[in-house]
Amino acid sequence: MSYLFPTYKRWEVEPAHAKGSYITGVDGKVYLDFTSGIGVCNLGHCHPEVEQAVVEQLKKFWHVSNLFPQSIQEKAAKLLVEASGLDLVFFANSGAEANEAAIKLARKATGRSKVISFTNSFHGRTFGSMAATGQDKIKQGFGPMLETFTHLPFNDTESLLQEIGKDTAAVILEVIQGEGGIHAADVDFLANIQKACKETGALVIIDEIQTGVGRTGKPFAFQHFNLKPDIITVAKGLGSGFPIGAVIGKGNLQDAFGPGSHGSTFGGNPMAVSAAIATMELIFEGAFLNESASMGEYLFEQITTKLGELDGVKEVRGLGLMLGIEISANIAEVLSTLRSKGLIALPAGENVIRLLPPLNITKAEVDQAVDLLEKTLSHITSATV
Ligand SMILES: Cc1ncc(COP(=O)(O)O)c(C=O)c1O
Structure with missing residues (x-):
């Protein structure tokens, strides 16, 4: 039983610790965090x-x-x-x-x-x-x-x-x-x-x-x-x-x-x-924002190339490292499948996967996320809703 008002429907992952772009659960499982604590930990966890x-x-x-x-x-x-x-x-x-x-x-x-x-x-x-x-x-x-x-x-x-x-x-x-x-x-x-x-x-x-x-x-x-x-x-x-x-x-x-x-x-x-x-x-200061903006463009490009044509993907939109993938499937189920594969992302609007990774995300981490998204979204179709 919980002593908290149930204002949040909580996920199944309880964080034990978090560093950079990753959260480690109490069960030892490691997750790539594309939520940044809902757009908060923009330098990654515990900078x-x-x-x-x-x-x-x-x-x-x-x-x-x-x-x-x-x-x-x-x-x-x-x-x-x-x-x-x-x-x-x-x-x-x-x-x-x-x-x-x-x-x-x-x-x-x-x-x-x-x-x-x-x-x-x-x-x-x-x-x-x-x-x-x-x-x-x-x-x-x-x-x-x-x-x-x-x-x-x-x-x-x-x-x-x-x-x-x-x-x-x-x-x-x-x-x-x-x-x-x-x-x-x-x-x-x-x-x-x-x-x-x-x-x-x-x-x-x-x-x-x-x-x-x-x-x-x-x-x-x-x-x-x-x-x-x-x-x-x-x-x-x-x-x-x-x-x-x-x-x-x-x-x-x-x-x-x-x-x-x-x-x-x-x-x-x-x-x-x-x-x-x-x-x-x-x-x-310095080149931080230029690099972050380039990484946003890279993420957008990878998503549109690898996911844009999938049956269940309706639209990809956003700016910088604030991106949305509108899908034609139940968002809660898709996000849960993503978590089971090791990627944590957010919902937004009706059926949008919202990606808010840390602003200093690396190319390898972007590639990992896109790969997990592709593996998950290739199984949904426009008829899945
Ligand atoms: C655009 C915008 N305004 C206001 C808020 C409210 O911020 P807080 O939850 O810190 O009160 C949010 C939170 O998601 C937001 O996204």
Whole structure:
């Protein structure tokens, strides 16, 4: 019997330890991990430089509160600002909390309350971020949602132009919807969002919680497009497994988040922040992202060549090392078969295998994963669903 609320349907693999791209189960079986803890351990498990940074901080102090100036917070914020081109950072503990803060910031800065988000989006499980989320299954049973949010069809400019107005505080979106099934926004749609927000005074909030910190081959996914967001939210991969979230905003929003306006006891916790600094120094500097982007292209190419023609594979899509394979078979069964063969992957949307390997994955590991995918998917057919 379990003493935990059964909010997660758990897999049969219990990890004993994990290193790099591999997890070893308590039974000694070794698995190639193409989930990175759901887009979190982007440097692989237990990266030695992140470990060293956290251990060093562990020996100095663990927590003092945000009433004290903390130069490591400033250092982490500077790295985020330099990588994003925005100006100011608020640290939270998770993605949902970062989105809550972003929504509060946009409402306070504009003095407006309406927020537009999109169908199939995922923004978190707190009351505000759940209400922002465009998937009914996430909200079922929790009663009336906040009226602040309107959900429009993703990639539909016409409905956006009909809805957005002088009462819109913000438009919030993922440029590549992760949980929703690896769906990218159209370039034109993004340009139209930017233009409509400029005309109406609404803010553009880009949720980079899954796509950020290098996942798509650039520091942030919005940088693939001609976008100038007012606010971005980050979490997951920022701390390599230590819980941290962040809101990064333009300097002109400063007054809306003055002393006492928003806060978090643990936000910017020294352990998480030291992990974030080490993570960003490794990912944002040198050739890391170029190599990671090339590996993403290699993975995409291998999947399309070796799996693209299989009967049960409908589509391969994504960017960088955030890829989805839409299949015509029961996703839970396929993922279970993959695990039995030694590859751990994620579901997304309806029938999508989501691959979020570490950003420093090697070619040999990619080849191993593609081989296991091929062995599994060659047995399914379009009639298997
Ligand atoms: C795009 C996006 N936003 C927000 C969240 C929520 O993040 P957290 O689970 O850290 O609250 C997630 C988590 O999957 C996400 O993918």
